[in-house]
Amino acid sequence: MEHFLEHWGYTAIFFVALVEAICIPFPSEITYGFTAALAAQHKYGFSVVAVVVLAVVGEVVGCVIAYVIGKSGGRTVIDRWGKYVLLTHKDLDRADRFMARRGTLAVFFGRFIPLVRAVISLVAGIGEMPFRRFLASTAAATAIYGVVLGIVGYQLGASWHKIVKGFTDAGFVALALVVVIVAAGIVHRVRTMRAEGASAAPSERNG
Numbered sequence: 001m002e003h004f005l006e007h008w009g010y011t012a013i014f015f016v017a018l019v020e021a022i023c024i025p026f027p028s029e030i031t032y033g034f035t036a037a038l039a040a041q042h043k044y045g046f047s048v049v050a051v052v053v054l055a056v057v058g059e060v061v062g063c064v065i066a067y068v069i070g071k072s073g074g075r076t077v078i079d080r081w082g083k084y085v086l087l088t089h090k091d092l093d094r095a096d097r098f099m100a101r102r103g104t105l106a107v108f109f110g111r112f113i114p115l116v117r118a119v120i121s122l123v124a125g126i127g128e129m130p131f132r133r134f135l136a137s138t139a140a141a142t143a144i145y146g147v148v149l150g151i152v153g154y155q156l157g158a159s160w161h162k163i164v165k166g167f168t169d170a171g172f173v174a175l176a177l178v179v180v181i182v183a184a185g186i187v188h189r190v191r192t193m194r195a196e197g198a199s200a201a202p203s204e205r206n207g
Contacts (some may be wrong), residue, residue, distance in 0.1 A: 005035065005038065005044060006043075006044050009044060009045070009046075010046075010050060010051075010054050013031070013051055013054050013055050013058065014054045014055070014057065014058035015058065016030065016031050016055075016058070017054070017055040017056070018059065018061055018062035019062065020062065020118065021059045021060075021061070021062025021063045021065070021066060021118070021121065022062045022066045022069075022121075023066055023118055023121075024118065026118075028117070029149065029153075031055050031059070031146075031149075032052065032145075032146050032149035032150045032153060033149045033150070033152055033153030033156075035055065036051055036149070036150040036151070036152075036153030036154040037153040037154065037156055037157055038051075039154060040153070040156075040157035041157055048150060048154045051150060052146050052147055055150075056142050056143050056146040056147075059142050059146070060135075060139050060142055062121075063121040064121075064135065066119075066121035066122045067121045067122070067124055067125040067129075067131070067134055068125060069122060069125060070122040070123065070124065070125025070127075071125035071126065071128060072125075099124060099128065099129040100127075100129075103124060103127065103129040103130075103133065104129075104133050104136075105137075106124075107120055107121070107124050107129070107133075107134055107137040107141070108137040108138075109141070110141075111137075111138065111141035111145055112141060112145055
């Protein structure tokens, strides 16, 4: 990663931030914290302000791309292929209602949660959240998130690698918990889809 940053500089920071925002769960600690730590060490001519600004702009652009993808084609894809990933049209209706009620807060706080921040923009698009509300929530949360991580990375400087290494074991524990949660979620979704299918069958026969 450092080799990539050394050769492509600010362009690499913008690109990595953009990729992270379009449903690719790339570690945001690298996007902001690691690059800010490099700036603290005066490497590659990085300025911490430029690092954070470019990362925030790149991430917001990526979020808008994910939103547009979700809004323009997400519903069609889920209607046609959703059953293979345990999603149905009723889930789209629920997403619409949720975004109408709590979309602004969901997008704002979702930008602070690992994994969720990688897909929340796509969900907002599929749920047809008004674009202005989406953009305002995304920009505000991303700016706060980026500035905080940037400050932490800049303050740690050369110690960044040691700190990150110390979180390795905790990361494995968190991954195990995520696997358990995902497994439980899959079981729940299968049961829900079966129940919805069973309730829909009598209606279709009556119709």
